[in-house]
Amino acid sequence: MIVTVTLNPAVDEEYLVPEFRPGSWFRATSVNRSAGGKGINVSILLRQMGCDSAALGFLAGYNGEYVRDALRRERITTNFVNVRGETRTNTYVVDEVGHVETGIAELGPYIPEEALSRFFRNYERILHRADGVVMGGSLPPGVPQDIFRELTLLARRHSKPVFIDASGSPLLMALEGGPTVAKIDHRFMSLVMGVPLSTLDNLVGIAQKVHAQGVPWMVASYRTYGDLFSTPEGVFIAEVERKGIVSLFGASDALLAGLVLGLGERMPAEDAIRFAMAAALEDAMHMEKGVRSRASVEQHLSKVKLDRVG
Numbered sequence: 001m002i003v004t005v006t007l008n009p010a011v012d013e014e015y016l017v018p019e020f021r022p023g024s025w026f027r028a029t030s031v032n033r034s035a036g037g038k039g040i041n042v043s044i045l046l047r048q049m050g051c052d053s054a055a056l057g058f059l060a061g062y063n064g065e066y067v068r069d070a071l072r073r074e075r076i077t078t079n080f081v082n083v084r085g086e087t088r089t090n091t092y093v094v095d096e097v098g099h100v101e102t103g104i105a106e107l108g109p110y111i112p113e114e115a116l117s118r119f120f121r122n123y124e125r126i127l128h129r130a131d132g133v134v135m136g137g138s139l140p141p142g143v144p145q146d147i148f149r150e151l152t153l154l155a156r157r158h159s160k161p162v163f164i165d166a167s168g169s170p171l172l173m174a175l176e177g178g179p180t181v182a183k184i185d186h187r188f189m190s191l192v193m194g195v196p197l198s199t200l201d202n203l204v205g206i207a208q209k210v211h212a213q214g215v216p217w218m219v220a221s222y223r224t225y226g227d228l229f230s231t232p233e234g235v236f237i238a239e240v241e242r243k244g245i246v247s248l249f250g251a252s253d254a255l256l257a258g259l260v261l262g263l264g265e266r267m268p269a270e271d272a273i274r275f276a277m278a279a280a281l282e283d284a285m286h287m288e289k290g291v292r293s294r295a296s297v298e299q300h301l302s303k304v305k306l307d308r309v310g
């Protein structure tokens, strides 16, 4: 069982608005409403691929009930702390098939100290039963910036692998905790580390600095339909073709879910990367987030182009 942590869940509203541009009045040709936030997306994806998880974090108000219901309908164990206010709504406009051009994320509800303590108690209670922990996304107001580091350290104390997908200073501090896999915001890291992103070597240089902090795997975007995976078994660039891609929204969560599953099954790095990319591709081939099944992911394995670059 995998524990996923989403401190700032969301109801995602995706509007398909052909030829969208700011400053005019449009009618959406379709709207997708779904439970969101990175950990929650990973929980749903894992379930779709046949893997159990428990989702933790904070929920509030009507949107919170919507998210909890969506997870229960997928038969995912939920252990959220209720807080006052309202879980945020994140709005996305897809202006042409294949591109999420515009997104607006709300801040999320304030998390009081007492709710934080309850969350930590829930987390520690469930850790011993977990096969791994996935955490990521933004922090709502009131949550300390070092929370991912603390959660990572606690998981490591129980010898559980940690997968993190975050940005900004919460990510920088999380790296100090030594997660197993860090999916990084490479543009932010290049600024912080003062390494320009102009060449592949520079990106690999960033990976080496990340590894030096005790993080064995680093994943970063590389070109629109590709990612760089720097692993203990080598550095790889994995790419898929543009053909068949309808919406990239949520595809990076599918990549992470695929990696969690692959590494959980002790696949060699190359196989786990192929599986992760196939999951991302399967997700991107539909307007709705998610994959149909593990078998549907496996159908795409042969479409992943993998190059060893280091």
Ligand SMILES: O=P(O)(O)OC[C@@]1(O)O[C@H](CO)[C@@H](O)[C@@H]1O
Residues within 6 Å of the ligand: 008, 010, 012, 035, 036, 037, 038, 041, 090, 105, 136, 137, 138, 139, 249, 250, 252, 253
């Ligand atoms: O604002 P955050 O927490 O960084 O990201 C939130 C979010 O964009 O991430 C998911 C896609 O990865 C969406 O479900 C959700 O709306």
